[in-house]
Amino acid sequence: KVADAMYELYMYPPEESKLYEEFESLQTVLDIDMRFSEGRCAKVLPIASRTYQDNASSHYTSIVHENKPGRSPSLPLFCLINQEKSAGKMSQSINDVFNLPFGGDTEEVIGDDQSICVVGLFGKSDGQEKSKGLLLNQLLKSPVFKAQHVGQVPVTAEEAEESHLFWKDQEFDYARALIFMFTVCHIVVLSHPKTTFDTSYVHLFRALETTRMSYLQKNCQGLAQMGNLPEERQRDGNSISNVALLRYVPLGYCHSWRYIRIYVYIRISQGDLAKKLNAVQRIQQNIEDQIFRILRKSRVLTNNLNHCLFSVPANQAFVHIVSGSEPEKTPMDILTGSFRDNFSPEYSEESLLEPGIPVNPNIPVMVDSLPSLSPTKNTNSFKTFLQQHIDIILNGRGFEDSLVRGTAPAHFEFPTLNEWIKVADAMYELYMYPPEESKLYEEFESLQTVLDIDMRFSEGRCAKVLPIASRTYQDNASSHYTSIVHENKFAQALKVYAQHARGPAYELFARKLEQECDAFWENGRQLCEVISLTGHHCILKLHLLPEEENTPEQQPPLPQMPHTNNNRTPCACNCGKTIGHRDDPFDLKVANYDFFQDLEEKCCNKFHHIAFPVYIPRRLSESSPVPEKTLSSEGMTEEVEAAADLKEEQDGQIKSGEKTKTIPDTQGDQPFFSPPLSLGQSGNDGVMTSHDSQARSMVTMDILSGSESIIPTSKGSSVSRQLSAVGYLQGMTCSASHPGLLPKYSSWSLVCHGKGNLYSHSKGLDQPNFLRDMNFLLPWDIPIPKGSKMDLNWPELEKTSGRRGGRNRERKTQRDSFRAYIGLEYECPRGHRFIYSGADKIPKAPGGAGGPKEGGNKLVTSDMPLHVPCTCSIHLKGTFLIPNRNTKPPLGQLIRAFIVTPEAPLYIQLNPKVRPGAHPCPVFYPECGEEGVILAKNSFWVLRFPYVYVTEAEPIYPPTDNQPVLGAKLFKGMFLVTVNPPKT
Amino acid sequence: RPVAIEVPVHKRLSVPAEMTQSVKLVDESGSWCENGLEMLLDLNDYLVVGALGMQGSGKSTLMSFLAGNDCGDERSSLIFKPESKDTILKASHETYGIDLFVTKERILLLDTQPVLSSSVLDDLLSHEKNLPPEYTSAENYADMQSLQLAAFLMTVCHVVLVVIDWLPDLSLMEFLKRAEMLKPPTPSPPTSQAQDVESSRDKEDYSPNVAFVLNKASPSDFHPSVVKEVEKSITSVFKNSKLKFQGCSSLARANIMPSLTPASLPLDVNLFLIPHFHEKEMDITTIYNNGQSILYSLLPQKVKCHPRTETLVRSFRNQIYGASRSPLTHTSLTEKNWFHYAARTWETMRKSSLMSDFNRLLT
Secondary structure (H helix, E strand, O other): OHHHHHHHHHHOOOOOOHHHHHHHHHHHHHOHHHHHHHHHHHHHHHHHHHHHHHOOOOOOOOHHHHOOOOOOOEOOOOOEEEOOHHHOOHHHOOOEEEEEOOOOOHHHHOOOOOEOEEEEEEEOOOOOOHHHHOHHHHHHHOOOOHHHHOOOOOOOHHHHHHHHHHHHHHHHHHHHHHHHHHHHOOEEEEEEOOOOOOOHHHHHHHHHHHHHHHOHHHHHHHHHOOOOOOHHHHHOOOOOOOEEEEEEOOOOOOOHHHOHHHHHHHHHOOOOHHHHHHHHHHHHHHHHHHHHHHHHHOOOOOOOHHHOOOEOOOOOOOEEEOOOOOOOOOHHHHHHHHHHHHHHHHOOHHHHHOOOOOOOOOEEEEEOOOOOOOOOOOOOOHHHHHHHHHHHHHOOOOOOOOOOOOOOOOOOOOOEHHHHHHHHHHHHHHHHOOOOOOHHHHHHHHHHHHHOHHHHHHHHHHHHHHHHHHHHHHOOOOOOEOHHHHHHHHHHHHHHHHHHOOOOOHHHHHHHHHHHHHHHHHOOOEEOOOEOOOOOEOOOEOOEOOOOOOOOOOOOOOOEOOOOOOOOEEEEOOOOOOEEEEOOOOOHHHHHHHHHHHHHHHOHHHOEEEOOOOOOOOOOOOOOOOHHHHHHHHOOOEOOOOOOOOOOOOOOOOOHHHHHHHHHHHOOOOOOOOOOOOHHHHHHHHOOOOOOOOOOOOOOEOOOOOHHHHHHHHHHHHHHHHHOOOOEEOOOOEOOOOOOOEEOOOOOEEEEEEEHHHOEOOOEOOOOOEOOOOOOOEEEEEEOOOOOHHHHHHHHHHHHHHHOOHHHHHHHHOOOEEEEEEEEEEEOOOOOEEEOOOOOOOOOOOOOOOOOOOOHHHHHHOOEEOEEEOOHHHHHHOOOOOOOOOOOOOEEEEEEEEEEOOOOOOEEEEOOOEEOOOOOOOOEOOOOOOOOEEOOOOEEEEEEOOOOEEOOOOEEOOOOOOOOOOOOEEOOOOEEEEOOOOOO | OOOOOOOOHHHHOOOOOOOOOOEEEEOOOOOEOOHHHHHOOOOOOOEEEEEEEOOOOOHHHHHHHHHOOOOOOOHHHOOOOOOOHHHHHOOOOOOOOEEEEEOOOOEEEEEEOOOOOHHHHHHHHHOHHHOOOOOOOHHHHHHHHHHHHHHHHHHHOOEEEEEEOOOOOHHHHHHHHHHHHHOOOOOOOOOOOHHHHHHHHHOOOOOOEEEEEEEEEOHHHHOHHHHHHHHHHHHHHOOOOOOEOEOOOOHHHHOOEOOEOOOOOOOOEOEEEEEOOOOOOOOHHHHHHOOOOHHHHHOOOOOOOOOOHHHHHHHHHHHHHOOOOOOOOOOOOOHHHHHHHHHHHHHHHHHOHHHHHHHHHOO
């Protein structure tokens, strides 16, 4: 009970209670440290503050405060400039930091004429905040790289190279600064955060010495310009000999963890200071020996001091290890340790030498009078160590470091600060910004090369690999090849290159390789890669078309020839009776017009044609037509007489394409040559064509009910059409082309073989190249509308058909319909032709003799594909109707439609609309307007589709992988029935 | 007359006696030693880990912990021999050549002599007469030795640990990139068919995981901003390198410190921090013997900003053991094959044209 109560009382005393106050005073009594410390600090504060204010010059830089982060390898070039103590007046001492190049007036700042000792410091630093000690950090902040390096940027090739160059530039700047320092300092201190000697300094020192020796001459000239310098100095530019002091900074006072070796040792020898010093000295001794051996053997130190970059003292220690602090053993140690960490800048005189980042390209110089030289007990401090060496200088003696007796001692200068600043300023200018033409500049360039051994290696290596890779490309190169082959070959060459090329010059030489390969290819091995309208490229060397001119800069001039790719395919003519062979077309006119026109000479010329309207160039003499008149003359219907009658006009060998041109000539009294730019207008022109003499074979193109809409359109837009500079279409009529324009030739053709009885359904089409049993048209029974006018006519009709004999016996019994035969013919690149009913996925021959019994309806009522796999490969394989799964059969393309019109008052109207690609692809149609063409009765018609489809912008290529495009089709509605007869 | 004894098949796969000490793979003169072969099996599932680092950075100590030593173990009982006090005083180094140790998890650990070391150079200088004729000076030979060592590890190891004890050492980073540059190409498998040669040509050269270990890290090093900065630097130095410096082992992946997570360290650089090993917990009896109050022992020994060393070491070990084992060559190697492959690589390394080209540039 008591304990419980007492516990409560003592542990949680109420705040107002007497006990609480007692406890508080107890706390104060116990914390003797704090009381002492507070008193002490309060006393010291004004003193410290006064110290700061006393020596303050009227204005000073903020360098000291920026000196927190260090770099590695950094450029902390502090020159500690010491005034001789003998002046004895502390009040006159100068505490100042300034930067080189020195901007101010030297007379004003430094009034003293006493000689000084200049100490330089360089090396790797490991600042208090290590992360900020990274040179990389500066790299990150550097404006050059800001954009690329901040954040996660993808690595580009250029960057790789640049970053190497950037590094090397930094290193080079560093080297130049070192040369400067080795020139203007008495003592140079190398600081290193670890108790090992960095062997890479050996290379650096040697490279520096080589450079220094070779520019000595230049150095003198530069100094001679200074004017007011002592003669002696002018004579010997390299006046100040140097001692390199290697100072190892374990930074023990803050981070004892770093000094594992020392740390471990100290723990062992705890409490025995002498022993500890011994150990440090032993390490110092050993490292000193090691370094001396290395420098001596690697000929950084030689017998002739004047040929050395620096010397080391022969009889004095030149390695100093800043030993670690006492290990932290108790919580109080931790506290004091953390206090030390926080306030370390004021901790010791060492902070004077805290390396800092110079604001490039300035080199901060710190001028200091060492405050007190009273010998401290601690003989191991860096200050004591350094002071020994400084004293030698200040006492006006030179170093006697010669390794061999009898050699001339090194010459020494003991400048005043004033002099020194002048010289250092000039040197700084000289080394940091050497004039471009000078010898020194060249020396520096060669120094840069020497230092960048990686780049030299890499360049050598890559240059060796380049021809090998290049040869890989050139080996087995055919005389000319496509850009795809070129790319592949280049990729292969690059692979060979990548296998052997190394280092930072990789990208540079990879670009060279690319240039070489490109040059090789472009120098006469380039293939003309113009793509034909069917999607195959030309296989000739790079050439021009016959009508193209060589440009003057093209050397050597390119040959002139038409494109070809040896891709000859069989193709039937307009009517289908004659087979020709066509080259893969590169030109639309050749593809869709010229080829068929050539065959026409041999075959179809004798047949009756219906020509589609085309553009006819306006004649100058008839430049003032009367459009109103022509428009009103015929109104709705337009006739285009195209060809002569089969029987009566065998001699009328006029090509259909020229027909419309020639006819007006023969009937010159008709003023119809008004601008035939529009469909309506051209129709007006064609109205009069010889309808009087050829009534029987008259073929008309009827625009049935749409004429009303067409005429206003033509009226409204006729002005703009006439104004348009290009009066015709380059490509084909399609939904994307200009609605009023016509092409110069038609890509379609419509031919009449003659009477309908030319086709025998039991035999099928009698035309070459048809696949076996696939030449049958499909019967299409056109029902007679009940109750129509035609219903009354049917007995008469039956009589008519009965006269025809037994060909269509079934038709006799079928009194409510008329029979037509229709078929869509596909032609594959191998020349195979077949009629496709759309019933099966793969076309197959109808079973049974006498041709198919039905199937025509499908053509009428549904869309038909533009491309259908040809069965030819199946036939060739011998496995009938079992497609080979590995090789897809070639595609047959819809090329012809056969129509056998019935003998009836019903007429078949053709209105083909083809979309050759998937949506959104323009729809193509012949130049017969929206309504199509009405065919004369009882005759055998062939509509030939275009071979290629080309819009104004680009060709629409057939599928390349023998896989039909789903959207490419002939729209339903091609076969229509009308009661209107063709206009005669 | 010696009789060939047929080893039964089942014995071939049986694990040989567990190793307690490392064996030499390469001796101090640079010759290959064959006795390591006895420790190896005909198995495919193994991992090779090599350590690279400057003099005194703690390679051997770290490798010992990877090999299975505990943080409390005496220095003398470590598997890989760490520096002795005498070595430290002499500013010398302890490990010569390459040491091999195989754990029972079939992890092959390679501990190496320091690279870029003044002590190694000093040794070479004292025997300058014995230098191979192709090297013009001892320091060139020392440089080339370091490069060969690094390139060798980069060829035959799955993971190369780069042990550093202060950041940043720019010359070490440069050195690593140089070694990568001089790394010999991965040999293509010997096949008669041209097609296979073709396909092997498509394959990239092997490049190992490179994991940085900041050894003897101070508490302040564990601060997220510090770790982040270091990761950034490593990323920008090795940006164009093929070495896989990401995605293997890092404090963020270990997920043992709430401030260091994959979210706060998106770079995912292989950087692990190991604090000083030898900060032994103070023995209470020592304090007592010193005449101090026993209560002191209840106070924290040291302000730490990181998990216990044991935790970190264990987590690091797990990550390294679980490193990706991408095939070293285009054909898969068993442990024994690996040994022969490594021996061959070591030989080619010394005759490599890349190396001799580079050596010629050193003046």
